[in-house]
Amino acid sequence: xxxxxxxxxxxxxxxxxxxxxxxxxxxxxxxxxxxxxxxxxxxxxxxxxxxxxxxxxxxxxxxxxxxxxxxxxxxxxxxxxxxxxxxxxxxxxxxxxxxxxxxxxxxxxxxxxxxxxxxxxxxxxxxxxxxxxxxxxxxxxxxxxxxxxxxxxxxxxxxxxxxxxxxxxxxxxxxxxxxxxxxxxxxxxxxxxxxxxxxxxxxxxxxxxxxxxxxxxxxxxxxxxxxxxxxxxxxxxxxxxxxxxxxxxxxxxxxxxxxxxxxxxxxxxxxxxxxxxxxxxxxxxxxxxxxxxxxxxxxxxxxxxxxxxxxxxxxxxxxx
Amino acid sequence: xxxxxxxxxxxxxxxxxxxxxxxxxxxxxxxxxxxxxxxxxxxxxxxxxxxxxxxxxxxxxxxxxxxxxxxxxxxxxxxxxxxxxxxxxxxxxxxxxxxxxxxxxxxxxxxxxxxxxxxxxxxxxxxxxxxxxxxxxxxxxxxxxxxxxxxxxxxxxxxxxxxxxxxxxxxxxxxxxxxxxxxxxxxxxxxxxxxxxxxxxxxxxxxxxxxxxxxxxxxxxxxxxxxxxxxxxxxxxxxxxxxxxxxxxxxxxxxxxxxxxxxxxxxxxxxxxxxxxxxxxxxxxxxxxxxxxxxxxxxxxxxxxxxxxxxxxxxxxxxx
Numbered sequence: 001x002x003x004x005x006x007x008x009x010x011x012x013x014x015x016x017x018x019x020x021x022x023x024x025x026x027x028x029x030x031x032x033x034x035x036x037x038x039x040x041x042x043x044x045x046x047x048x049x050x051x052x053x054x055x056x057x058x059x060x061x062x063x064x065x066x067x068x069x070x071x072x073x074x075x076x077x078x079x080x081x082x083x084x085x086x087x088x089x090x091x092x093x094x095x096x097x098x099x100x101x102x103x104x105x106x107x108x109x110x111x112x113x114x115x116x117x118x119x120x121x122x123x124x125x126x127x128x129x130x131x132x133x134x135x136x137x138x139x140x141x142x143x144x145x146x147x148x149x150x151x152x153x154x155x156x157x158x159x160x161x162x163x164x165x166x167x168x169x170x171x172x173x174x175x176x177x178x179x180x181x182x183x184x185x186x187x188x189x190x191x192x193x194x195x196x197x198x199x200x201x202x203x204x205x206x207x208x209x210x211x212x213x214x215x216x217x218x219x220x221x222x223x224x225x226x227x228x229x230x231x232x233x234x235x236x237x238x239x240x241x242x243x244x245x246x247x248x249x250x251x252x253x254x255x256x257x258x259x260x261x262x263x264x265x266x267x268x269x270x271x272x273x274x275x276x277x278x279x280x281x282x283x284x285x286x287x288x289x290x291x292x293x294x295x296x297x298x299x300x301x302x303x304x305x306x307x308x309x310x311x312x313x314x315x316x317x318x319x320x
Numbered sequence: 321x322x323x324x325x326x327x328x329x330x331x332x333x334x335x336x337x338x339x340x341x342x343x344x345x346x347x348x349x350x351x352x353x354x355x356x357x358x359x360x361x362x363x364x365x366x367x368x369x370x371x372x373x374x375x376x377x378x379x380x381x382x383x384x385x386x387x388x389x390x391x392x393x394x395x396x397x398x399x400x401x402x403x404x405x406x407x408x409x410x411x412x413x414x415x416x417x418x419x420x421x422x423x424x425x426x427x428x429x430x431x432x433x434x435x436x437x438x439x440x441x442x443x444x445x446x447x448x449x450x451x452x453x454x455x456x457x458x459x460x461x462x463x464x465x466x467x468x469x470x471x472x473x474x475x476x477x478x479x480x481x482x483x484x485x486x487x488x489x490x491x492x493x494x495x496x497x498x499x500x501x502x503x504x505x506x507x508x509x510x511x512x513x514x515x516x517x518x519x520x521x522x523x524x525x526x527x528x529x530x531x532x533x534x535x536x537x538x539x540x541x542x543x544x545x546x547x548x549x550x551x552x553x554x555x556x557x558x559x560x561x562x563x564x565x566x567x568x569x570x571x572x573x574x575x576x577x578x579x580x581x582x583x584x585x586x587x588x589x590x591x592x593x594x595x596x597x598x599x600x601x602x603x604x605x606x607x608x609x610x611x612x613x614x615x616x617x618x619x620x621x622x623x624x625x626x627x628x629x630x631x632x633x634x635x636x637x638x639x640x
Contacts, residue, residue: 016559055617059624092571142542143559144613147620150542177541183529190538192524193517194552200516201552205599206589209503212599216551218510221497222462222470224547228623229630231536231544232514232521239336239463251412279525279532293464297375299630300467303548306626310549310619 003173005166006113008033010083012076012104014041017117018089019048020145026070027053027146028174029062033071035079042072052146059147080108085170087139089117097121098129105130113167115139119191122184123156133158137167140188141176149177152188193232225307229299234283238292245277323493325486326433328353330403332396332424334361337437338409339368340465342390347373347466348494349382351389355399362392372466379467400428405490407459409437417441418449425450433487435459439511442504443476453478457487460508461496469497472508513552545627549619554603558612565597 009025011018014036022045025032034045049067073079080086086108090100097118104114114136116126127133138154151171155164164180171178181188187195204210210218226235233245240247284292329345331338334356342365345352354365369387393399400406406428410420417438424434434456436446447453458474471491475484484500491498501508507515524530530538546555553565560567604612 051613052617055614055621058618059621144617144620147617147624148542148545149624150538152538177537179534179537179541181530181534183527185527185529189524189530189535190542193520193535193539194543196516196520197513198552198556200513204509204512207503207505209505210501210509212551212553213603214499214501215509215513216553216603217497217499218470218472219513219547219551220549221499222468222510223514224544224549224551225468227539227544227547228627229540229544231532231539232518233532233536236518283533283536293371294375295630297372297464297467298378299626300464301375301379302626303623304467304469306619306622307548310615 003170006084006170006173007031008083008085010035010080010086011089012036012079012086012100013089013091014038014045014048015089015091016048016143017141017145018087019045020052020143021087021089021117021141022070023049023052023056023146024174026067027056027059027061027065029065030174031069031071033073033079033083035073035076037074037076045070045072052144055144056146076103077107080104080112083108083112085113085115085167087115087117092118092120094121094125097126101126101136102129102131105132105136111135113137113163113170115167117141120187122186123154123159124184125156127156127158134160135163137163138188139167139171139178140191142190149175150190151176151178152181152190153178154181154184154188156184225300225303226296228303229296233279234292237284238296244281249273249277323490326404326490326493327351328403328405330355330400330406331409332356332399332406332420333409333411334358334365334368335409335411336368336463337461337465338407339365340372340463341407341409341437341461343369343372343376343466344494346387346389347376347379347381347385349385350494351391353391353393353399353403355393355396357394357396365390365392372464375464376466396423397427400424400432403428403432405433405435405487407435407437412438412440414441414445417446421446421456422449422451425452425456431455433457433483433490435487437461440507442506443474443479444504445476447476447478454480455483457483458508459487459491459498460511462510469495470510471496471498472501472510473498474501474504474508476504545620545623546616548623549616553599554612557604558616565601569593569597 009030010033011022012035014034022032022034053067086104088101088104090096097116101114101116108114110132112135116138117140118126118138119140123136123138127136130136136156137159140152142148142150153164153167168178168180201215204215205212236248237245329350330353331342332355334354342352342354369390373387406424408421408424410416417436421434421436428434430452432455436458437460438446438458439460443456443458447456450456456476457479460472462468462470473484473487488498488500521535524535525532556568557565
């Protein structure tokens, strides 16, 4: 169902992420204005949308959705003048983002929502130079933006609850799964987790323990299979047998002190233990570990049938 | 196709991992002997196999495979006497594992393969007290062992190439994806990556940034969707636009210095940059970024259709 408050959307900055947003907005039936000062931007945008479109058609377009409902507008003032929501995706440099957001804030309608796709910067920092910072929010998506549903929503000190609520409803209306994060930290939540794995992967390659292909294999044939279904907590909850996370944390006490990974582990205090165990129990209220295991197994079987078509060597005449 | 050299398999230690191995071996048509000194072990093993069996039936059993081809044998000497491969899964304590492996080594046939499921310990350490250490190897699986195909194979200083080769063929024959790791480190490869994400997740909960449920949501609706198809390297290769990993590393240079995650990042030297870029290019030889993107998109669409049945709230009358 389309948002009642957001009717016209403008995308500022059109790299991989900006173009992903354009494709998603178009597929959900919006009129989209795109702006980017780079030479040849319009050609690159239209080619990127053309690449994404077959996937979006397979997934099912909203009524009236069309690639042709995209307008390229080189002038920022014209591009944002009538927008109800502006999605900013300029390169990840604080100074640049602050400047562009302040420009948008000055040029946009006073009640327009201004959302930044920043993967790392805090909203309080980004909204600092805006005259109306209460409508500035972080809305951080994941590649490919036109398919992956997660969007992290983070308000800054000046952001109103109403802005967060309107944004949440809007992103839900375009079939996303907004995760509202109440504490501002660099990298929000998902990118901190991805960064952790990414840095450890770089260490493994740097130390000559594994090639990039081996690191990737160690994910896709193992832990990666489960992560579309269960995050790190639920995964371990199910690895602990009938006692679940409680047992895992008892086992983990000593293991966390081992020099696995180059990441410093937090002290496993009683408070942290309780937070984690209670969290997992809340997530699974009313379901036995056996029920959860059977659900996981049913999923894994279907997933692996699906992956037969996609894993390395399965298609494209060779390895991926 | 069944292994020609491995005919009888014995599983020593029957927690979640040991029972997972028993279920996989049985489903692939092996006679299995299980041993465990714990009170009531046999009852727990048979109940665990009964839980796993419906999934294995759905996946398809090998000819002649049966739950009834499991024999419980309380005496270790009798249990390992005729085994061609012994899979050890006792608790993750170095002293205990070394003792049990030395006992198995003393009691088993001289040419039997002895494989330890250790998730963290190095094979050179584990084989130190064995009289015939050349046939001792790490074969580290992932939960649920009866479905997830990854198994990390690591030889110690004394392990022969022949042992590694025989083990590799055996695990392949039971439909696994062996990853042979030539450098011994604590946690091998996959668990180092999982540990990194796990520790960061604990920090997020500890610092009050997110609940366990929010951390899990930040994975399953976003990055987790891609990890069944692409590891961390290929994922970033595709996030970098037409320039792929090369572009990502240029962008990442500064970001790696930011205090995201509590993990210390390696210096992005020219050597490391080359290793990573070359690795990604080798993995994708002959395929354009656009082809890779279309393959990824096709996968994601099918995966999300599948996940509609499994994601939180979709079944089991409530959230998971």
